[in-house]
Amino acid sequence: MKLVYKVWLDNDGKAFGEGPYRLLKLIEKTGSINRAAGEMEMSYRKAWKILKMVEEKLGFELIERKIGGMDGGGSQITEKGKEIMKNYGKFREEAALSLEKIFKKYFG
16 A cells, blocks of 8 residues: 655645646756656646646746747746745655655555
């Protein structure tokens, strides 16, 4: 038997969780919403909709977008975006440790 759970932040509906977190991590790595979406096997349109929904729920922008040109476009994570990624990541790690400890207490 194993413990399975999901952790997300709610603000009048699901605002931020594992999916948006992974998407932002990949945008940070690739510098591109399109490439990040591709790595997650989702369309650019779906990734864009997720980002807009999360930004609306959280009340701040996660991404700074640069429109293409001679150097091409790209996306960077905003400072507030980096902060929520850092805090969510740390919270998720602590929650996992705590939940595993409680799980072992009751289920061996």
